[in-house]
Amino acid sequence: MAGHLLKPDSMFAFLAAHRRELFPEAMFADLFPSGRGRPSVPAEVMASVITLQALHGLSDNETVDAVTFDLRWKAACGLPVTAAAFHSTTLTYWRRRLAASQAPDRIFEAVKAVVAQTGVLAKKTRRALDSTVLDDAVATQDTVTQLIAAIRRVGRDVPGASTVIAARCTAHDYTDPGKPAIAWNDKTARDHLIDALVGDAHRLLGYLPDQDLGPRAAEAVALLALVAGQDVEPVDGSDGTDGHWQIAQKVAGDRVISTVDPDARHAHKTVARRQDGFKAHVAVEPDTGIITDCVLTKASGPGNHEAVIGLALLADEQAPVRVLGDSAYGTGAARATLAELKHVAVIKPLPQRAAVPGGFTSDDFTIDFEARTVTCPAEHTVRITPSGGARFEKYCRSCPLVTSCTTAARGRKLTISAHEHHLRAARAIARTDEWQTEYRQHRPMVERSIAWLTRGNRKVRYRGVTKNNHWLHHRAAALNLRRLITLGLTHNGNTWAIA
Template sequence: MFADMYPSANGRPSMPPQILAATIVLQSLHGLSDFDTVQELRCDLRWKAACGLGLNDTAFDPSLLTYFRRRLQRSADPNRLFTAVKEVVAATGVLKGKHRRALDSTVLDDAVATQDTVTQLVASIRRVIRDVPGGEKTAATWCTAHDYTGPGKPRIAWNDEQARAALVDALVTDALNLLGHLPERQLDEKAADAVGLLALVAGQDVEPVDDGRDGRWRIAHGTVHDRIVSTVDAEARHIHKNRTRHQDGFRAHGAFEPETGLLTEVELTRGSGQDNHEAAVAEVLLADESEDLTVLGDTAYGTGDLREALETDGHTLVIKPPPLKPAVPGGFTADDFHVDTAKGEVTCPAGQTKALGRPDAKGARTAQFKKLCTHCPLRDRCTRSKTGRAFQVHAHYDRLKAARRQAADSNWQAEYRRWRPPVERAMAWLVAGGNRRVPYRGVLKNNTWLHNRAAALNLRRLINLGLTHTGHTWTLAPATT
C-alpha cells in the first residue's frame, strides 16, 4: 500500500508505514498535535493495540509523523487512507441500495494570522530579497521606504492618517521598483513564487492617486476578488459564508449518505473563485459514483450548469432552486413573465411582447421593453429603471423554472426535509473537537488532512454499526437484541 512512497532499495523505513498511517488516522480523529499524538501512543493501551505496537514499545519521535505526511502528500495518491476505508465500506455492502447523497460545505479557519496591506507588502519584499538571486542588491538600490533587513513593521505614527498614506505609497513604489529592476534570469520555483506573490500583493489593495501626479498610490476602496489574506499561507482566502459571517481560510465540501451516516467523498478547496464554488466541486464529489443517485443540496448547488451535468449523468435532483428576487420589493418576479425560449419571445405581466436578442458570451439573451414601460400602469411593480425594463433570459432558464415548479410539490418538499438536514450533522462531525481550524498551510496539505479525518470518522461510524472481519472480508455484525 505504501511501497511507492519508499522507492529506495537501500535499507527500510525506520518505522513500518502501516503503524504511522494508523497513527495519522487516530491523530486526525482526535485533533492532536504530533507531540500529543506520540504521547498517547506511548501511554494509552488502546492506541498501542490499534496501531499494532506491543505493551513495552516506546513509540517513536514525533518528527516521523511530519516525514510520513510529507511523503504521503507528495505521492501519486495522497488520499489513499480515505480510499482504503472506502474499500472497507464497499466490502461491507452497507451502501448497497442507498441511492441518496446529500451535499454541503463548511468554512474552515486557516492556521495563520490575517495580515494587513503593510505587513503583506513588507513580508513579500523581504521574501524576494531572500529567495531571488540579485534581489538583495536590487533592493539596496531601489527600496528606500523601510529597512527590510530588520524585523517588524516600519516605525511611524500609526494614528496619523497622512503618515499611513505616505507609507503605503512608498512601500508600493518599492515593490514596483524591485519587480522592475530584478536581473533578467531563469528563476527556480521558489524564486518565481516569491516574485509572483509580490506582484499580487502590490496590486490587490491599492489604486493610483488621482491628483494629477503620476506614480502615487493609496489604499483602494472595496476588496479585490480572490484577495490574498496572508503571505504565510497564500492559498487562504476571505470567505463570505453568508451576509453576516465572514472568515479567513478554506472551504470543506462533502457528500454524505444520510441513512448510514457515512461520508462518501470530501474535498478541500480555496474559499473563493469559480472553480471552488460548491456547484463546481459537486461534480468532483460524485465522480466515482457508478449508480444513478438522488442528489440533495441547498441553493448553492442549484446552478443551471450543475443541474444539466447531473441530469445528463442520470441522477435525480432534489436541489433547492435559488429564490427569485423581484426588481422592486413586493413586485413582479421572473415567473410573472411568460418566456418562450423556442420562439425567442417574452411577454410581460402587462401583455406586451418583445423578442429576445442574440446570446451573449454566456448564452444569455435580453428582451428590451424600454419604451413600452413609459406609460405602463404596472411599471411601479416591475422596474425602477428610468429607461424601462430589460428582461434577461439565461441559458438554463427553462431548466431552473422547471426546478422551481418541482420544488413547490409536497412530495419533493417531504423528501428534501427528511434527507437533506442530516448532512449538517456530517459537517458538524468534521469540525468537532477543535477541527474548525485547519492544522497546516496550503490546500494540498489540508486536503490530505481532511480526507484522513473523514476516513477516521467513517471508521468510527462503521465500528458503531458493528464492523467485523470474518477472516476473508469485512462485514457488519447483525444487531443483537
C-alpha cells in the first residue's frame, strides 16, 4: 500500500526490493542447525531490521515501535500494514545467535561482498586509517564504589563467599546498597575507609573456600583481585605503627573504571579531550567513504595501539595500497611491516624536536647503517652500541657547536632504533610538495566517514568489547550499504552492480 511512496534511492526502498538477494535464507541456516526453536520472523526480515536499527541508532524497543507503526519499515521488511511486530527480546535472541556463531559479523561481510561485486573499489588504491573514542554505557566508578561492588559480586557469584564476607569483612555492611556512612569531607576518614576496604578484599580472597570455580565465579574473583590492587599502594608506618593502604599517586595504565563494564577504559584522544569508553578503528577508502574494515577495542591498554590495529585492518587487502594515517600509525615497526607487504605509507611522521630551540635535531646527524656509526654536525663520528646508543660526550666538551646541540652535562646522546632508516626516509619524503599535496587532499576525507559513524551514536548501547564490536560492524555495514545505494547500487538478477 505504501511502497510506491518510498524514495527510490533510500535504504527502505532498496531493502523492499532486494532484501532477499542481500540476505538470503541460506546465509543464516547455521544459526538453527536442529530445525527446532526457529523464530517465526524470516531471516531476511531480521537482517533488514538489524541493519536499519544500526543505521538509525535505535534501541530494541524503539526498533520494535518502528516496525509496528512506521510504514517505511513495514515496506522495507515486506510486512502487511496490519501486521504486529515481534517482541523486542527477538532482537536479543538473534544477536546472541550471531555472536555465538562462526561468523558473527556476517551482515558486514555480506555488504562487503556486495562492494567487491560492484567493483566500486577496483581502481581505488588508497586506504585511510583512523580511530575515534566512543563513550561507554555505564558510569565511571571511584575506588570505594568499585571495591564494594567487586566484593558484593564475589558474594553473589562464588559459593560460600557470602559466609566469609559476613564473618571477616567489617569495613562496610555489604548488604547495604548505599555508600559507607562516613564524613566524606574528612580526609582521615576517607583514608581509613580505603585501607579497611582493601583489607576486606584481601581477607575475602585469602579465605575463599578451596573449590573449582565456574567462568562467572572465576571472573568475579579475578575482578576483585584487580580492583583491590590497581588504585592503591602500601605505605609503611613511619611512626612505628603497622603499614596501611592508600590511594596510589598515579593512575594505572590499564585501569578498570567500572565493575559494571570491566572492558571500559580511560581514553585521551587529545591532551584536552578526555573520555571513558572504547575506541573504534576503521580503514576507509577516502574517495567513496566505504569502510573496508573496522574493529572496536578497549580505549587503552596493551595491544590496542593504533599502529598495531591499523595493520590488522589492512590484512584483507589483495593488492598493495597507499596507506594514509596520522602520526599514531607511523611507528617504525608499522612502517617496516607496510614496506614488507609492499604497501606505501603516506603517514604523517612525528615532528623532530631539538634539545635547544632552533638547534640540531637527530636528522642533522648522519648515520651509516652498514658501518653502524653516527656522525654529528661537527664531523665527529662514534659507533652505535648493540643497544642502539650513540654517545658524543668526549667530543661535546670542546665542540664549538655544543650550544646549538644539547644542554646535557654529559653531552649529546642518540638512541638509534632498529627501524631508524624507515623513520628517516618517512621524514624526508614528508617534506616534499608531492607528499604534502596527497596527504592534505585524501587523508582528511576519513573524517567524513568517522562523522557518519558517530552521528547520533557516540555513546555505545552495550557492555563489553565483544557486543559493541558486533554493533560497530552492523553500523559499518549499514553505512556502506547506504553509500552504495547513493552511488546507484542495483541487482541485475545475477550480480550486484553500480548503475
